[in-house]
Amino acid sequence: MSSVPSGFPASSASSVPPGMPAQPLDPQIAQLLDMVARAKRPPLHHLDPADAKIAYEKSALILDVAPAPVHSVEDMAVPARDGHAIPVRLYAPREASWAEPLPLLLYFHGGGFTVGSIATHEPLCRLLCARADAMVLSVDYRLGPQWKFPTAVDDAFDVLHWVFEQAPRLGADASRIALGGDSAGGTLAAACAVEARNRGLAPVLQMLLYPGTSARQDTPSQRALADGYLLTASMIQWFFAQYLDREQSRDDWRFAPLDGGGSGADVAGCCPAWIAVAGYDPLHDEGVAYARKLRAAGVPAEVADYPGMIHDFFKLGRFVPAVARAHDDAVRALRTAFGTAPPV
Template sequence: MRDVLRRMRRANRPHLHTLSAQQARVAYEAGAGVLEIAKQALPRVEDIRIAARDGTALPARLYAPSTCAPLPVLLYLHGGGFTIGSVATHDVLCRQLAHLAGCAVVSLDYRLAPEHQFPTAINDAWDALQWLAAHGDTLGLDTQRMAVGGDSAGGTLAAACAILARDAGLSLQLQLLIYPGTCAHQDTDSHFRYAHALVLEREGILWFFDQYVRNDADREDWRFAPLLAPDVEGVAPAFLCLAELDPLVDEGVQYADMLRMAGVPVDLEIYKGVTHEFIKMGRAIPEARQAHADMAAALRAALGTSPTV
């Protein structure tokens, strides 16, 4: 991890928060695969469209480790502060999860800020989850065995979707939360302890959220800050994957505690010595490959699948 940070400093690329949103997207996509593991070949990779509530056809990509149907499915929501990231930037990770977990993965290109501010991203994510529950069987998916997951901002969306699913009576077997943002004001100790020089910096977090939220009231909405949810009893079991050296680690632990206090089964892993974004550094960081295996094991246990041979 120290070597990765050293190389990042030597590269001396501009911080994302000093760029426009469009420039930041291009820069993030250009670097997204540099430290990734090799791309896993799968028998089925298919670009699809999912209808949002306003009629927009949202792009998504379906990954399947087998052509045998029906397969249980994970709806995956990429990270990027609601402003950057895409199906393309998380392609390698989604392929690996499908391969190791033996389930289908549907990765969603929800709409990004600042063009589409809160609550567009969570509306898109929730619409996609409902669409999969209603229409997934037409794609060879087992809609009785579903999970939702995501990293960073995508973890926030996944946590909110799990609450919405509980309220709507939509059964989920697992919520896979990878260093999710859960608090309203980024004021935990870890936000200050790890504010600089560890991949995700405080200035960047504030810049991302300034793109996404319209006003202070949005920050107090539990769909932005799941720690503010009035009740999480009865939501899907959770697997939380956190990085030790991450501004978001404290709020991840707090959310795990909140779920446990409500009687929700929770597995929590804090990977030592690594930073935010580490799960996309599998070529350089052994902990990333361990996290892939751990997340896949949690999915297999929840969805009743076997790893792809």
């Protein structure tokens, strides 16, 4: 197998330190990490935020799957509470019918609240649109450091309200709307599930891909995987420094739905969850813990654990064949929530 970062677990499960998965890295993931290490390019958190945004935009699509064809793509704007026009992109798998409106996934991209965009997550949104036979509305919420907390979550809530109000005009079925996002976008989707409950809205699923849910980075996976697996502890702290308006905001449940303020968000009555976690991701444990929190409140929550994967692996499908299974699982979760038959 290709060389792997130091700290790779021994073959004996009994010798694996807390937070480190017993299973080895996927071979292609190990090869990718080796290539990244040999390239010696500066990581995002060593760049000026503006340069980090550009670097991520340039690199995000290199290892992703080819964009799937869809019936239509439309760019629109949603009014934010402060008058800002939030760019959104609507993907449709086929012509919407007033008699048979389509289900819709409201999607928030990842990027530490600092990088990422509609463009960086276009292949993933197209894949989910085409294979789940659902509209996907991708949101370009505002990012740090120009826009601090809670701007991103306010944008997310404003689009959430808008999509439920505008569903008939969009050709979407308001009774079959799901929330989704990866990483920081998963944080926003989880917060939207709570906001939806608070406002009497009823999404059918929160699809959280390796979400950030914790106020502070003190889980076993955060400690064991702090360096060497693409997303590092230093990078996480840098992202938070760009986004947070003040240190006390770590204790706001909208930033940390798991444990913000000690007890985190009140999640009773929220929609069911499908949570994907990666074994070699510092965020692994907080994703699993959020599922436990949901279940303790009576909310159905399924954890899909991919032990050989790293953070952001949903966007590595061109290089890592095993990612296809995770894509299949996500599509299945959406179709189950929407009540649609699997593709023939």
